[in-house]
Amino acid sequence: MKLKDISINNLRRRKGKVFFLILGLTIGITTVISLVSISRLMNEDISNKLDEFGANILIIPRSDDLSLSYGGMNIGGVTMDAYALKDSDIAKIRQIEVQENISAISPKFIGTVEIEGKKVPLMGVHFQEETRLKKWWKVHGEIPKNNEEVLLGNELAVKLFKSTNDPLTINGKKVRISGVLGETGSQDDFLIFADLGFVQEALNKPRAVSLIEVSAYCNTCPIEEIVNQISKKLPHAKVTAIKQTLQTKMEALDHFKKFSIGISIIVLVIGALIVFTNMMASVNERKKEIGIFRAIGFRKSHIVRIIFLEALIVGLIAGVTGYLLGLGISHFIGPMFLGMKSVKWVIDPALAIGAIFLSALTGILSSIYPAIHASKMDPTEALRAL
C-alpha cells in the first residue's frame, strides 16, 4: 500500500462529497472551455465577416508615371506600359499557396467616356466579386446581369438626370441602367459601373486591368504573408496591404479576447473557492484520522501529499469532464450565439491538455492551505481519547 491508495480509498468512500467537489471544478473548467471555444468561433466568424467587408489588399501596376488616384477621382493618365495588369493575373492570384484565405478578387478597369457632352468616369468590374466586396452597396433596381446593363453611382445619376431603366449610350453602344446605387459617400457615387469585358471593349483596351482589389481572411495567416505570395506571382505589380482596416479589425478581436479572459478568471476563482471550502471541510472532518496517521509516524509531508493527491485526482477528473462538456456546449450553443447553422467538431489537443492542466493546477493551488492546515493539526487533540 502506498499513500495514493489512501487518497483513492478516501475519495471512494466519500462519493457524494467528491461528486460535488468534482462538479464544482467541472463547472469552472466547462465554462472556461466553452468561453474559449465560443470566443474562438466568434473571432473566426467576426474576423471573416470583417475581412469580407471591403478589400484589405490593393494591387496596382508597378508604373513610374502612374497618377491614378482612385479615392481622389483623378483617373486620367493611366499609362498602358509593359507593367500593366491583365485579366490573366487574376488566375495567378488564385494559385498562391494560401489561396483558401482569399475571399474575393475584384479586378477593375477605369477610363473616362463622354456621355451627353459630359466627361464621366467608367469602371469595369465583375459584379459578382464586387458585390461580395462591397456588402454595404444598396441598389435601387438591380445589379447588372449582362453586357447591356450598367449601374450608376448616386451623384452621377443626379448629374445626368437618369434613373433606373433609362437607356444610355456609351461610346456608341446602347445600354440600359439596371439600377442606381444608394449614396455610399465614396468615389462610387460618381462612377458608372459596367461589366469589365464591356468596358475593356468600349475603351478599346482588351484584357487590360487598372487595379485589383483583394479581400483576404487573415485570422489564420498574417496579411503580410498573403501580400508576399501575391507579389511573387505578380512581379510586375505593386501589392500593398491596407493597414488601416487591419488595425480596426485587430482591436475588435482584442476586445473579445479580453472579455473571455476576464470571465474565465472569475469562473475559475469561483471553482477554486469551491475546492477550497470543500477541502477545508474534509480536512476538519478527518481530524481524528489525521491524528492517527501522525501518531503512527506519518510525517507532515505525508499528510500534505495525501491531500494533494486527492486534489490532483479530483482535478484530473474535472479537467477531462470539463473539457468534454465545454466542447459539447460550445458546439451546440456557440452557433446559436453567432447565428451560424452548424460548426464542425474541432478537437484541439492543446486545449484539451490545457484544460486538464488548468483543472489539476486549480485543484492543487486551492488545496495548499487545507493541506498545510491538516499537517499542522495537533495529533493529541485529534486523539482526545488517548
Next chain:
Amino acid sequence: MILKPQVKRSSNGFMMGLIEIKNLSKIYESGEEKVGALVDVDLRIDRGEFISVMGPSGSGKSTLLTILGGLNHPTTGEVVVDDIPIYKLPLERLADFRREYLGFIFQSFQLIPYLTVIENVMLPLSITERSNREQIKMAEEILERTGLKKKEKRLPDQLSGGEQERVAIARALVNAPPILLADEPTGNLDTKTGKEIMELFKSLNSEGQTIIMVTHNPENAGYSSRKVHLRDGKIANGL
C-alpha cells in the same frame, strides 16, 4: 540518518534500559491558571517489561502516554529512548521515531473506516520503502497471529469490537516496534473478549515485547510485570 531501533531484545531476561524519563514536567496553562499534569517524574523502563500505568482520572496517565508516544512536548525534562533524546529531534524526525519505535493501540481502536482490515494493518508500512508484496506478507503474518487472517478483506464496521481491537493490535505490531503503547485496550470490550486480549498481550510480552499500558482495570494490571501508580501528576510508587 535513519532512525532504526537496535535489536537487543531481552528474551533471556537480562534487562537493559530502553526508556528513561528524567525530571519530566508538563504544565498546562489556561489563562492565569497553571495546572501541573505531570510534576518531576523520573521513570526507567527496561526492555521486555510490561508496565501498567494506573491512577484516577486527572492523575496524568494520558499525558504520560502521549509524551512517551512522542506526541506531546514536555514543559521540562527529558525522554530518552534507546539513547535518543526524542524531544530534541526535529518534528519530522520525531514522526520517523514514532514509526520505527512505537506501536499505538488507541482506546476506541481508531481504525480508518474506508480501508480494509489488511490495509489498516499495512498503514504504518505505507510510508516505508517496502514493496507491496513485502507489505502484504508482513501484514498477513501479523493477522495470522491475531487470528484475523480470514477477515482481511473486510471493512472495520463489519467486525465485532474484539475483532477491531485485534486489527488495532496487528497494526501496532506490524512494523515490529520495540515499544507497544496501549490506552485502555479493553475499555470498549466485554469481559471475556477483554481477557482474550490481555492473554494476547501477555504472550507478546513473554516473547520479549515491551508494553506500556494505561488502565483503570486492576484485573488487567494483574497481567503486567510492574505497576506504576500516578497521583496528582506524581509517581506514587513503582520506581
